Amino acid sequence: MSTIRLDLVLLAIGALAVLALVARTLKLTARPTGPLLAAGLVSLVGTEFLIAADHQRSFLVIDAASLPRLAVWALLLWAITWVVPRRDDSPALMGRLLALVSVSLLVTFTDVGPAHAALFAASSAVTWWILPHGAPRRLAALPMASSALIALGSTLVPPERAPYLMYLAVAIRLGVFPFHTWAVGLFERAPLVLAVAITAPLAGIGALARTPLPDDAWFAFDVWMVLSAYLTGGLAIVQRRLDRALGFFIAASASVVLIGVSQAGDLAHLGGLMMWGVTSAALVGLGLVVAALSARWGVVDLTRHSGLLQHTPSFAILFLFFGLATVGAPGTADFASQDVMLHGPVSHHPALLLALVGAISLQGYAVLHLGFRVFFGPPRPAVLKDVLLREHIGLVTLALILVLTGLAPQALISGLTTAEAGPPAASPRQLSARVAPQQPSLPIP
Amino acid sequence: MSSDVLMGSLGTLALVLPALGAMGIALPWLLRVRLEERVILRITNAVFSLTFLATLAMDAVFLARGGAPVEFLITDWIALPAYTVHSAVLLDAPAALIMTLTGFLAGLIGVFSGNYLHKDPGFHRFFVLLLVFASGMMAVAAGGTLDIIYAGWEIVGLTSALLIAYFTYREAPVRHGLRAFAVYRVCDVALLGAAILVHHHSGALTLLHPDALPPESQLLVGGLLIFASMGKGALLPFTGWLPRAMEGPTPSSAIFYGALSIHAGPFLLLRGWPYLEGLPALRWILGGLGLATALHASMVGRVQSDIKTQLGYASVAQAGVIVIEIAAGFTGVAMIHIFSHAILRAAQLLRAPAVLHDWFGLAARLGRTPTRHEGYVERHLPAGLRRRAYAFALDRWAIDDFGRLGLRQARRLLQSLDRVDQRFAARLAGDPAVAAEPATASPEGGHLVNDQA
CATH class of the missing domain: 1.20.5 (Single alpha-helices involved in coiled-coils or other helix-helix interfaces)
Known part of the structure; x- marks a missing residue:
């Protein structure tokens, strides 16, 4: 049975990779092809074989870290290809997206070991390869090469030291401070949809989902990520262009998610995995809104209020919704994820918890600051189309999923814990709650 | 049906109804349908009428029970083997007070705003935000777990910022809305921190059992609760946002900064009273904050030249006094003070747009121009000191x-x-080229490329 399941996963990933090449050859555009592929991925997730966890330690692993990711990738792939602005929809984009998804899934489904590091290195190379020629490739060359080499280097050091290098490699890939330059620069120089597809799904985290950070590194790593969240969040606020601000905002969100994922063996790790899924979905939604606005308006100036609310009220609502959904707004799935995740830092030091919460608050302020700059202020004379039906369907679906999983997070948690439950070999991070005693139950009337 | 279940059900109904109303107005947007004003008004009025009736019925059951509080479990929001977060409501005297006030005042504001904002471009936005705010306020009041209280707290803050910036075509309200939100975010850090600390160390979901925490954590949680209350309560040094928040429409100013939101800070202190009760040092600090805020707001409010800002400072001064009452342990007095102040200030703020009309009406009835009494305290100060005090107050203490x-x-x-x-x-x-001149947006702010969307 487990072989069949692994075959299915392999088949899905392989098919995506092959389709990436076919799409390029047959000049398929994203809009008709992407949703079909996403539907294929969803049907795989829905297959009964895949719902139960596979607990055999093998080259590919289906567990809490990987299985939900298939569903999340399906959703994101569908959303991106469905909402992509017409000017960016091309066979080249479709090929790039498929290559990106296939390699990211391969990394996510691969178990710890040299193969994992090698695939991560290969995914860095693919990320570089799918970028357009010229400035974007030059900008990403050094960071991607560093990321790949460090990942490969992790196979040469003693196994207990390998996670340090893998975390460094992923930090470079995700563009957390001080490695943010390439990721933010991409938003200026590459097609916005491609920049969103590369950075917003936080794909690099797939390489860490099964790699615990050693205890002696937690505190230092958390401090680094908190600092990164503050600086990149602050830099998002002082930007003069919306696309760059979005790049910094994604880097800040990545820093917070990395804190959750790095916590081994407790609730916080589960919270981190939840955050990974819901934050990436919200970031993609936010990125798509910005891409749609940029397709209509060009580069959005943040040095003054643009007053776009009068022209694009629906985009204003969606911008604020997705932005706030990344910082744990009540009623969204990220609220529940944060609630669970924040139990990790508090076990290290209460001050670290407060600092992290402060960084998340700063990001919340950044969302409102950017939203107010773009949509509020004296209306500008212009004729802009508000959200199109196609965009409306894509973005509202994404938003509804975030709200429904936020109102009933147990469904999300059950999915993760069902996949996680099983023999230790397959699930190195059992849920050993650090929350001291079990709270007394309220009397059920 | 036992009185526990009845009261819990009524409290839950009051908590859920405004949220359902907001969804009722927002859902048509999902289907790209725009509701008419009268439909929105009907939904809003129906929702708030039912909410108010539910709170009145809840109060009746509460009084019939002799004022015994009820903890009512709605469902398990998150359930893990060693970690559970309940969706629950805690209905006691402070909760009943704030819920009843919310039901009544939100309904009143809904009716008032129907005329006040008739044909305003932001009519839909206002009513959705009003309903969302009411649900947030209900969650703060009735929240049986810290998670629900925090969720409501965040909703109140967000709707407040969006309503201050309601007149989006002017830059000043937008700036002030953002300023208020910044203050909220700074102080919300403390509430979320306190919630996680309490949950982590004691496993408790409410603020009712401080003994489960080690003493140093109790002190920390108490301090965090005070800090959290300072933002919405507009205590020093966070007072500056509230008078500027009066840029929003008058009905929202009335319900937020006259009646409900301003009292969310003191309410949090009442909720966290079990933590503060045994910590005299923190209570002295709290009392000092309340006193400084009351003095500051009284002094600065006297030199303001518009009625809404004066009323805003008057609200802050009363919030300071309420905090002093809580710090002194007079929690019952504080609750009565909250109730009466909320009603009075809401009425004053709703009447504020007609203040000149009232003034001239009074003059006509008196047959002369009404003069203010010349009994100000500052008249007894030396002239030099009086001038300095005036300048200091005009500068809002340079905070x-x-x-x-x-x-x-x-x-x-x-x-x-x-x-x-x-x-x-x-x-x-x-x-x-870019290395020499860092990136900026096009000076024209963009160009129209609709076809490429």
Whole structure:
């Protein structure tokens, strides 16, 4: 049975990779092809074989870290290809997206070991390869090469030291401070949809989902990520262009998610995995809104209020919704994820918890600051189309999923814990709650 | 049906109804349908009428039970083997007070705003935000777990900022809305921190069992609760946002800064009273904060030249006095004070747009121009000191300048960092032109390319 399941996963990933090449050859555009592929991925997730966890330690692993990711990738792939602005929809984009998804899934489904590091290195190379020629490739060359080499280097050091290098490699890939330059620069120089597809799904985290950070590194790593969240969040606020601000905002969100994922063996790790899924979905939604606005308006100036609310009220609502959904707004799935995740830092030091919460608050302020700059202020004379039906369907679906999983997070948690439950070999991070005693139950009337 | 279940059900109904109303208005947007004004008004009026009736019925059951509080479990929101977060309501005297006030005043504001904002472009937005605010306020009041209280707290803050910036075509309200939100976010850090600390150390979901925490954590949680209450309560040094928040429509000013939101801070202190009760040092600090705020707001409010700002400062002064009452342990007095102040201030703020009309009406009835009594305290001060006090009050004690100075420095530092980063990126990308001149948007702010969407 487990072989069949692994075959299915392999088949899905392989098919995506092959389709990436076919799409390029047959000049398929994203809009008709992407949703079909996403539907294929969803049907795989829905297959009964895949719902139960596979607990055999093998080259590919289906567990809490990987299985939900298939569903999340399906959703994101569908959303991106469905909402992509017409000017960016091309066979080249479709090929790039498929290559990106296939390699990211391969990394996510691969178990710890040299193969994992090698695939991560290969995914860095693919990320570089799918970028357009010229400035974007030059900008990403050094960071991607560093990321790949460090990942490969992790196979040469003693196994207990390998996670340090893998975390460094992923930090470079995700563009957390001080490695943010390439990721933010991409938003200026590459097609916005491609920049969103590369950075917003936080794909690099797939390489860490099964790699615990050693205890002696937690505190230092958390401090680094908190600092990164503050600086990149602050830099998002002082930007003069919306696309760059979005790049910094994604880097800040990545820093917070990395804190959750790095916590081994407790609730916080589960919270981190939840955050990974819901934050990436919200970031993609936010990125798509910005891409749609940029397709209509060009580069959005943040040095003054643009007053776009009068022209694009629906985009204003969606911008604020997705932005706030990344910082744990009540009623969204990220609220529940944060609630669970924040139990990790508090076990290290209460001050670290407060600092992290402060960084998340700063990001919340950044969302409102950017939203107010773009949509509020004296209306500008212009004729802009508000959200199109196609965009409306894509973005509202994404938003509804975030709200429904936020109102009933147990469904999300059950999915993760069902996949996680099983023999230790397959699930190195059992849920050993650090929350001291079990709270007394309220009397059920 | 036992009285526990009945009261819990009524409380839950009051909590859920405004949220359902907001969804009722927002859902048609999902289907790209725009509701008419009268439909929105009917939904709003129906929702608030039912909510108010539910709170009245809940109060009746509460009184019939002799004032015994009820903890009512709705469902398990998150359930893990060693970690559970309930969706529950805690209905006691403070909760009943704030819920009843919310049901009544939100309904009143809904009716008032129907005429006040008739044909305003933001009519839909206002009513959705009003309903969302009411659900947030209900969650703060009735929240049986810290998670629900925090969720409501966040909703109140967000709707407050969006309503201050309601007149989006003017830059000042937008700026002030953002300022209020910044203060909220700073103080919300403390509430979320307190919630996680309590849950982590004691496993408790409410603030009712402080003994489960080690003493140093109790002190920390108590301090965090005080800090959290300072934002929405507009205590010093966070007072400056509230008078500026009066840029929003008058009905929202009335319900937020006259009636409900301003009392969310003191309410949190009442909820956290078990933590503060045994910590005299914290209570002295709290009392000092309340006193300083009351003095500041009274002094600054006297030199303001418009009625809404004066009323705003009057609200802050009363919030300061309420905090003093709580610090002194007079929690019952504080609740009565909250109730009466909320009603009075809401009425004054709703009447504020007609103040000149009232003034001239009074003059006509008196047959002369009404004069203010010449009995001010400051008349007894020496002239030089009086002038200085006037300038000091006009400058709002220069508190805003300190904050502005720090923020300006942080902004400059970040901008320098950004310039360095852009130059480095340009070098990596081999783009010397950008390296010389960091990125800016087009001076025209964009161009129309609708066809490419």
